[in-house]
Amino acid sequence: MPLGSPKSKISDGHPIHASLICHILSFLKTKEAIATSILSSRWKPLWILVPTIYLRDDCRQEPISFTHIVYRVLALHIAPLLRYFSLTWYSPCNSFHLDAWIHTALARNVEQLRLEIYLNGQDGTEFYNGRRFELPRSFYFCRTVVVLELTDGIVLDPPPSFQFPSLKIMSLCEILYRPHHSFSMLLCGCPVLQDLSVTREGTDGMIKFNVSVPTLKRLSIEFYTYERDLPDYKLEIYAPALEYFGFRGDLRNVVFLKKLANLVEAHVEVRAVEFLQEDWVREHKIYYGDRVFKLVRALNHAKFFSLYPGDKECIGFGSIFPSRFQKLACLNFKVNKSNWHVLQALLVVAPDLEVLVLDKHFHFNEDELCWTEPSDDPGYLSSRLTTFKFNGFEGLEHEMEFVKYIINEARSLKTITINVSDKQLKESILEELSMFSIINSTTCLLTVE
Secondary structure (H helix, E strand, O other), X not given: OOOOOOOOXXXXXXXXXHHHHHHHHOOOOHHHHHHHHHOOOOOOOHHHHOOEEEEEOOOOOOHXXXXXXXXXXXHHOOOOOOOEEEEEEOOOOOHHHHHHHHHHHHHOOOXXXXXXXXXXXOOOOOOOOOOOEEOXXXXXXXXXXXXXXXXXXXEEOOOOOOOOOOOOEEEEEOOEEOXXXXXXXXXXXXXXXXXXXXXXXXXXXXXXXXXXXXXXXXXXXEEOOOXXXXXXXXXXXXXXXXXXXXXXXXXXXXXXXXXXXXXXXXXXXXOOOXXXXXXXXXXXXXXXXXXXXXXXXXXXXXXXXXXXXXXXHHOOOOOOOOOOOOOOOEEEEEEOOOOHHHHHHHHHOOOOOOEEEEEEOOOXXXXXXXXXXXXXXXXXXXXXXXXXXXXXXXXXXXXXHHHHHHHHHOOOOOEEEEEEOOHHHHHHHHHHHHXXXXXXXXXXXXXXX
């Protein structure tokens, strides 16, 4: 396939047209952008001016030939500013080549840098255990990068002094931190960081993470544990400007060093590896319930909250008290028979709740807890609740009791939507709830889907 020539010229007759084409080509992978050069002689030189380079080794060709193609593409590419550089490498490769390509991107004042690298090749397993690629020293002194994504077979080992003065968005997915405090060191070198995503699978031996970023507005964390003998980990967070917090995975000790007064939205989904849940509780005396409630209490300034507190591990442990969710307007709760009490505890402390969405989670355990109607207590349920939706409704007794409780107590309710798991139940559920609404003089719109 022709790669074009840096000496090719674009006709002066249609500069706007050429600029528009380059903008369109910037949304394509480099391989696809080069392919457009066969459309006409006017298109032939355009790809070399596109300010994006997207290179992906698809493992279906010889690594040596693809290495040659990468060098050729970088040599011909003459865009003065490189807005986006993405390199995904799945085949065995000498790190010398990767160093050279990254140096080229840095020299072009790259603004968005994405690296996904496997030096020993991807063996098809879920986690990469091969040789890791150590980023070159020049990487840590890039002054232009605004968005950074590092994935899998990469080692993070920053020098004692460095800085990313323009970096605002960073994603670190299952990379290796060497030494362990290199994670905190990296954050110290990001003075304007606003968005941080961290994913780890728990086999790197790290037991303490410290996220201290005063400018951080969004924090997404995904932690999973796959080793039975892995020690407990601690996550300390200092992010007073945080507006969004997300957590998914195996929950341990999460500590916020300062209240999240600016928090607007939070998503928490506790999902321990299934066969390890009982081992953690029994062997390490770690009770997910205590830590779930502790985390929930720290997020009490959220206006929008999505929560799945887990299954059996949270039964009978912890309390939201004394926290109150004065700003909470929308709650999306993944419910099963084991965590109804967590939902009840939240409803008690959310006086201004307007939207409640329940998503039924179908994994049940023994000793399950169900919804129990609270004792008469004025103000137990928000007087501002206008919208209620229940997804995965099965028509079980405690589910029906909860829906009837909402209809009876939420006097400002305008819409109720029940999404049933069994279509054959639709008519009977609609009839029973409609009759209950009439008896209780409720005028809200009831829909059963």
